[in-house]
Amino acid sequence: MTPPLALYVHFPWCVAKCPYCDFNSHALRDALPESTYIDALVMDMQIQAPRAAGRAISSVFMGGGTPSLFKPEAIGGLLERLRAILPFEAGCEITLEANPATVERGRFAEYHAAGINRVSLGAQSFDGETLKALGRIHQPADVFRAAEELHTAGLSNFNLDLMFALPRQDVAGALADLTTALSLEPAHLSHYQLTLEPGTLFAAQPPPLPDDEIAWDMQGACHAVLAARGFAQYEVSAFARAGRQCRHNLNYWRFGDYLGIGAGAHGKLTRATDGSAPCIERSTHLREPRRYLASAAQGPAWKAVPDEDLPYEFAMNALRLNEGFEASLFTTRTGLPFARVESIPRALEKQGLMELVAGHWRATGRGRQMLNELILRFLPGRNSGVMAGS
Numbered sequence: 001m002t003p004p005l006a007l008y009v010h011f012p013w014c015v016a017k018c019p020y021c022d023f024n025s026h027a028l029r030d031a032l033p034e035s036t037y038i039d040a041l042v043m044d045m046q047i048q049a050p051r052a053a054g055r056a057i058s059s060v061f062m063g064g065g066t067p068s069l070f071k072p073e074a075i076g077g078l079l080e081r082l083r084a085i086l087p088f089e090a091g092c093e094i095t096l097e098a099n100p101a102t103v104e105r106g107r108f109a110e111y112h113a114a115g116i117n118r119v120s121l122g123a124q125s126f127d128g129e130t131l132k133a134l135g136r137i138h139q140p141a142d143v144f145r146a147a148e149e150l151h152t153a154g155l156s157n158f159n160l161d162l163m164f165a166l167p168r169q170d171v172a173g174a175l176a177d178l179t180t181a182l183s184l185e186p187a188h189l190s191h192y193q194l195t196l197e198p199g200t201l202f203a204a205q206p207p208p209l210p211d212d213e214i215a216w217d218m219q220g221a222c223h224a225v226l227a228a229r230g231f232a233q234y235e236v237s238a239f240a241r242a243g244r245q246c247r248h249n250l251n252y253w254r255f256g257d258y259l260g261i262g263a264g265a266h267g268k269l270t271r272a273t274d275g276s277a278p279c280i281e282r283s284t285h286l287r288e289p290r291r292y293l294a295s296a297a298q299g300p301a302w303k304a305v306p307d308e309d310l311p312y313e314f315a316m317n318a319l320r321l322n323e324g325f326e327a328s329l330f331t332t333r334t335g336l337p338f339a340r341v342e343s344i345p346r347a348l349e350k351q352g353l354m355e356l357v358a359g360h361w362r363a364t365g366r367g368r369q370m371l372n373e374l375i376l377r378f379l380p381g382r383n384s385g386v387m388a389g390s
């Protein structure tokens with residue numbers, strides 16, 4: 001059975017580089033090469049499409065960087081050209097990531113008319129001083145205005161990105177941010193703990209951050225408010241109102257397929273071989289925008305994933321989900337018999353870190369607190385290891 005096929009489109013430029021961010025994003029120094037980049041994305045799709053011949057796209061995610069630097073006409077034209085290469089399924093979810101400072105008045109209605117039906121807005125915090133400390137180019141008022149415009153434009157299916165454990169933040173501050181975010185009536189909320197990513201300015205010069213215990217308290221207090229307000233947690237950092245989960249991200253976590261176009265974009269495809277086991281391949285692109293543009297005519301580099309890596313790769317995605325996974329999903333997605341890995345969840349079950357509920361294997365509350373270590377147990381030869389604290 002072939003999994004659903006999503007499409008990720010990467011836009012690598014931002015107005016300024018935030019000091020905590022290790023995404024493939026680059027401060028824009030010259031004019032935005034809008035049409036050159038759109039042409040390269042289309043060529044990229046044309047080169048990759050034969051590998052997905054006969055399949056349709058189930059969701060599209062335009063991420064960054066800051067895709068909202070591109071005008072609605074450019075985004076609309078791009079969607080039309082991509083659709084002509086591979087069809088989009090009826091009701092295809094099409095998300096645009098937006099920085100609240102980059103969207104001029106009236107633009108959301110234009111993005112909607114151009115085919116966007118979901119928006120993800122980088123709010124981060126509603127405290128002006130904190131936004132400054134994070135190097136953000138927007139102010140809280142920009143998010144209020146953007147949310148209002150989204151509702152008016154018929155784009156009420158929007159996500160707010162919020163971070164916590166921010167410089168000088170306390171539990172009351174994290175809760176105040178969340179309460180303000182929820183007052184804007186988003187359909188979805190992503191709640192990320194600020195991490196110091198290697199290679200970023202914050203990693204070299206860390207700001208004063210709350211300690212782990214306070215961060216833990218913030219998370220607990222915020223999760224309780226989210227649950228009380230009807231936002232169910234379905235993944236480590238993702239919360240949604242009923243029926244408003246991000247379908248695109250769910251496809252990643254359920255180990256579905258996706259094409260990746262744009263600088264640094266990754267892809268994953270399942271290809272039927274000779275009727276026996278499927279072959280899973282991953283694609284990578286050059287990250288630096290100029291180098292990507294210069295090489296777009298060659299398409300990405302593809303590499304087959306060895307069978308022995310598949311259980312770990314599957315676990316790395318599926319165990320992020322609160323619902324966990326069914327044994328049958330493991331088999332249809334990896335092509336491997338579940339018997340090959342069953343001893344791993346069984347051993348973790350004995351340690352109180354995984355549980356089998358209504359046919360789904362999932363991490364327990366305690367397992368989620370040490371999710372990375374738990375996932376490592378799915379690596380070849382790691383099942384016998386005794387975990388610290390288990």
Ligand SMILES: C[S@@+](CC[C@H](N)C(=O)[O-])C[C@H]1O[C@@H](n2cnc3c(N)ncnc32)[C@H](O)[C@@H]1O
Nearest residue numbers: 020021023064065098099122161192193194195
């Ligand atoms: C690719 S960014 C995109 C959105 C858009 N460029 C913006 O920042 O407004 C996705 C989200 O990841 C989160 N993020 C980025 N770096 C992070 C870090 N070091 N720690 C925690 N969350 C981070 C932020 O909430 C950010 O909005």
Ligand code: SF4
Nearest residue numbers: 014017018021025065
């Ligand atoms: S705007 Fe978003 S993608 Fe760009 S540098 Fe900041 S966090 Fe990263």
